[in-house]
Amino acid sequence: MKSTKMITAILACTQTALLANGLLVDSQNKMRNAKQLFTTILRNKNTSLVDYRKATDSIASILACEAMDHIALKKVTAQTQLAPFVGLEFDTNVVLVPILRSGLCLLPTFLRYFETARVDFVGLARDEQTAQAHWYYKNFGTLTGNEYIIILDPMLATGGTAVEVLRKLKTSGANMDKIIFVSVVCAPDGIEKIKTEFPNVKIITVSVDTHLNDKKFIVPGLGDFGDRYFGTE
Numbered sequence: 121m122k123s124t125k126m127i128t129a130i131l132a133c134t135q136t137a138l139l140a141n142g143l144l145v146d147s148q149n150k151m152r153n154a155k156q157l158f159t160t161i162l163r164n165k166n167t168s169l170v171d172y173r174k175a176t177d178s179i180a181s182i183l184a185c186e187a188m189d190h191i192a193l194k195k196v197t198a199q200t201q202l203a204p205f206v207g208l209e210f211d212t213n214v215v216l217v218p219i220l221r222s223g224l225c226l227l228p229t230f231l232r233y234f235e236t237a238r239v240d241f242v243g244l245a246r247d248e249q250t251a252q253a254h255w256y257y258k259n260f261g262t263l264t265g266n267e268y269i270i271i272l273d274p275m276l277a278t279g280g281t282a283v284e285v286l287r288k289l290k291t292s293g294a295n296m297d298k299i300i301f302v303s304v305v306c307a308p309d310g311i312e313k314i315k316t317e318f319p320n321v322k323i324i325t326v327s328v329d330t331h332l333n334d335k336k337f338i339v340p341g342l343g344d345f346g347d348r349y350f351g352t353e
């Protein structure tokens with residue numbers, strides 16, 4: 121059994137190594153304390169359902185603001201009560217793609233930040249034995265290649281589901297330079313799998329944990345994100 125100090129040190133090393141290898145957008149160094157505070161609540165197995173949902177909303181707000189850094193904005197001129205000023209507004213359409221089921225946990229908050237976004241859904245189930253992803257639902261609107269696509273999946277584990285979704289988006293007309301993958305906790309395996317096949321996809325995350333266990337759960341992780349958020353465990 122590893123001590124908390126040791127796990128924290130290993131996590132820091134994993135993240136530094138990944139950043140040094142250019143595997144991640146440098147998102148983990150932003151708003152570090154806020155992220156740590158809310159993920160501590162999510163990771164604690166004794167956290168209540170209500171507190172888990174609140175912490176999810178707080179983390180999702182941080183991630184939504186980070187995602188905005190990767191989306192084109194255009195200048196607009198407006199007027200304060202005192203003088204004209206030049207501000208910013210969205211320049212292009214945004215499509216949110218929550219991966220069912222746990223991607224739904226991030227959706228309400230993302231819709232507050234991306235109010236006019238279209239929402240496309242994908243559903244893949246993970247075979248508990250093989251950890252392979254199987255499609256059971258897909259509802260995409262038309263993709264022109266001009267839109268920014270934000271994929272929502274709080275736990276990036278093996279990357280199998282993520283890569284399946286990215287392949288489907290590519291064949292449906294998405295511009296792979298305009299895809300942002302948003303996750304709360306990642307395993308190094310998942311990041312590597314995405315970056316090997318889709319190096320231009322941006323990954324925004326709070327934490328890169330150390331490894332996957334033999335059931336392909338992220339360690340230390342937080343358990344099953346959807347079960348904990350929806351109260352189904």
Ligand code: URA
Pocket residue numbers: 222275277336337338339341342343344345346
């Ligand atoms: N999905 C989860 O909810 N948790 C994990 O650890 C891995 C995949």
